[in-house]
Amino acid sequence: MATSCISFVSLYGSFLRRSLALSGLSSQSVGVDAYTTIHFWGPKRLPASARSPSSNGEHRKPSLVLIHGFGPHGVWQWRQQVSFLAPYFDVYVPDLVFFGESTTKSSERSEIFQASAVGKMMEKVGVSKYSVVGTSYGGFVAYRVAEMWPERVEKVVIASSGVNMRPRDNHELLKRANVEKIDELMLPETAAQLRTLFRLAVSNRVYMPDFFLNDFIDKLYGENRKEKLELLKGLVLGQHDTPNISPLQQEVLLIWGDQDNIFLLDMAKELKEMLGKNASLEVIKKASHAPQLENAKSFNKILYNFLCDST
Known part of the structure; x- marks a missing residue:
């Protein structure tokens, strides 16, 4: 049948890319070291020159990095x-390694490796100060x-990300998923x-x-399956019965679906x-594991207020 030739995922992916382009972002890639290339969506203008004061005394917008979770890469999440944020921030949306177009020849697979790649990416584009937002697996990376880089990262948002998980939390998750x-x-x-x-990740489900x-599955979960499984096994956080979580120097906001x-x-x-006096928690009602998708209006308002407070 004719409909079998139509990929709705590909069509929606095209819409997402156009949407980011209309927000002033462009698709770019940068080699962060001899082994790793990171693809990202970021400001079209050259970041290094854009960070300098303009001739009329205005300064560029603050920079913000949005780090996606496991599953579909950044533009989808x-x-x-x-x-919402592009008018107020220079937004960077990287694909983590083995997601989208980001690749590596390195054998490293930990969230520390992913974080190093993101930090190096920001160095390469000439941005020395930025805030980070990470959801789910991306929260591990953002942490x-x-x-x-406490001297570079200004504020931290960890959304729906149990960076304090223990092996038993993983076992309980498998039970819930059967x-x-x-x-x-x-x-x-x-x-x-x-x-x-x-069923586990979204509260408002449709057939x-x-x-x-x-x-x-074919378009978004089939790519680099072997390497993504290695990423799951390579997590450093979550391997011990006592979480190795230290307070961060920055202000930290946790956003969770109830x-x-x-x-x-x-x-x-x-x-x-665990994160200490600099951490706060905002709970979004009637949302599950993806509140930035399920209740974007509330999520965006919470995020904006936190990032712009005393900025």
Whole structure:
């Protein structure tokens, strides 16, 4: 049938790219070292010159890095935030290594490696000060970026990201998903497995036919599957019964959905205490693991208020 030749995922991907372009971002790539190339969406103008005061005394906008989670890469997870924030910030949306067009020949697979690549990317484009926002797996990376470069990172937002997880939290997640291995949940290969992920990650679910879900898997989950599984196994955070979480020097905001079934809300409350006096928590009601998609209006307002407070 003719409809079998239509990829709705590809069509929507084109819409997302046009949306980012209309927000003033362009698709770019930079080699961060001899082994690794990072693709990102960022300001069209040259960042180094743009950071200098203009002739009329105005200064450029503050810089903001949006770090995506596991699954679809950045443009899929942050489109609504880019559209809202681009008038106020120079927004950078990198693809983490093995997502989208970012690649490496390195054998490193930890979130520390991902954070190093993001930090080096910002060095290469000439940005010395920026805030970071990370969701889910991207929250692990954002935490590491802030930890590694406290002199560069101004504010930190960790959304729906249990960086304080323990092995038992992972086991409990597998029970909730009714699967035996984490890749069955995070790297779905069948429509049934993707439905399980949506059941845990999204509070307002709509029925999607198998052909649509299979298209989603083929276009967004099929790439670099072996390497992505290595990324899951390569996480340093979450390997010990006592979380190795230290307070950050920066102001930190945690944003969570009250119905998150990937990282439960209790984890957010514990993480706030671990991060110390500079950390605060905002809970979005009737949202699950992707509040930036499910309730973008509330998420954007919370994010904007935090980033612009005393900035």
